[in-house]
Amino acid sequence: MKLISRWKLLIGQAVAMLPAVATSMAHANQAALAGVDWTPQTTDEPLVFKNTLNSVDAVNIYAAHRSHSSHRSHSSHRSHYSGSGGGYSAPRAYTPPPAPTPRTTYNAPSSSTPSDSSSSNLSGSTRNSAPSTQTSPQRVRPANEELSLLIMRVQMALMVKKYYTGSIDGLMGNGTRGALMAFQMDSGLPVNGKMDTQTLNALGVAIP
């Protein structure tokens, strides 16, 4: 017999003796047990901490997307990674989104780094290659579909909060940006019209 089995036997015998020892205790508890209300008490609930959805240093590749016009110049993409202080910071656990299927009228930057200069949508080489293997650091950008879905969710959230009445089209147009800025102003957030992490938190939108 294995040692562990012997232990089990020993423990089993010890437990078998327990009822004799605990009989008086058990009798004492019987009345109390019968009267116990088994439904959960409100005081039994665990403490609830405020959930901020996205952590302060969460990788938010969507923060840069302010409007269509912002993509005309590459400079508008600079330094929107929260806490990075400008330049590129490697995402800690980023898995590339699935290959994009163009659905919206989102346009990629026309003047930018060579690898995506000719593409009308974000090419796989830009997003899918792991940052560590690249010689010159490149920004990770969301696929069209993912971006459009996030904008739709932001539009819905703004609509629930009565800041937005336009259509839910997944496009960051002037109406959406204006609603976003109004919301940011009322919420005491930096008014930049961007889907930055603290704005998404205030809206209750988790970063995909």
Place this chain on the structure above:
Amino acid sequence: MLRLDTQFDIHNLPCTRLFKVIAPSELIEKGTAVCAGDASLSDFALWLDEPESDYSKQLLALPVDCLLLPTSDTAIEGFDGTQLVNPNDSTIVQPGDVIVVSPGSRVVRVLYRRGSNSNLLFMTDRCNSLCLMCSQPPKDIDDLWHVEENLRLIDLMDPGEEQIGISGGEPTLYREGLLEIIAKAKQIIPEKPLHLLSNGRLQSDPTWIADLKAVAHPQLTWGIPLYADNADDHDHVVQAPGAFSETLHGLYNLARANQRIEIRVVLSKLTAPRLPELAHFIFRNMPFVQHIALMGIENMGLAKKHYDELWIDPLDYQNELNQAAYFLDVRGLPVSVYNLPLCVLEPSLYPFYRQSISDWKNLFIEACQDCAVVTQCAGFFKSHSSRWQSRGIHPITATELGTYARRAL
């Protein structure tokens, strides 16, 4: 008890579809991350319980493929996709569930229910045994399409810990599909333990060993039925000559592949008398099993037809059940007693007692109205009838509860 299917008026459904039901608030908060695997907006059925509100009308622009209107009996104009309206029972389908709908039918089936204790990947209606008490008699049909449906269903489940069953029929009949499903579950929902019900006969083929080792799912348990310590009795219960030998070989092959195994015994007039011998047999010959479940019979399907051969009042096998359970327990093999009402159980068996009946087919009867322990009782199957009712059924008083509770100390 909440059924798994109901009927809706279904508008504009071009082909059979799986949808993840989602409320707008959850779509805002989580987006497609509400699904464990790959999903897009087109996989959603948007739950609109106030379809007349301005907000709901704005949402019609969303590129979801389906609207679900639980409170409305007419479809909304201005939406091109599928619409499910006018439910027979509006409580059956809820946000978070995954449903399947087909053209030409009003039936909406819930394939995955959020928060349920009994979500299942149903593999097939086919089986290579024909157990006397089978609750779901097999059908000889080609239903390989279940594999594709289950692969998709895995993507659309909620992420998070919960047990998922795999059942049939006999799931191993679709060997490639089953292995594919286990591999996908390992990839997409690794946090969910899998419980796979199989008669273990086909696993007598040793090529399973390498395949299962290759998949190496970290939390897969095989539930294998064994009804006797001898071939005659077992083969008679499963109505298949040679099944005992095949199942034993299958059990050993599963053990060779480092699989977790649970032995399941359905208690009937055929199995109860030799229960202590079966316990002895299991301990001697397969000490590697993780768990032995001794289970009350479900009076469904073929069991009804074989009432005379199967029915034994649970009161009349408590002695054998006690012997078997304690024999295994003191030898370090975990034992559970399933599917019996608590009031027919010997108090000494209470430590092994589990509330085991799946929530969608679990109910209590009139005698339970005054019972003090319904919250701890497994209750009855929804198929329960007076013919299958033990003479021991009675409301348990608070004093009696003390006898049971002391056993659990």
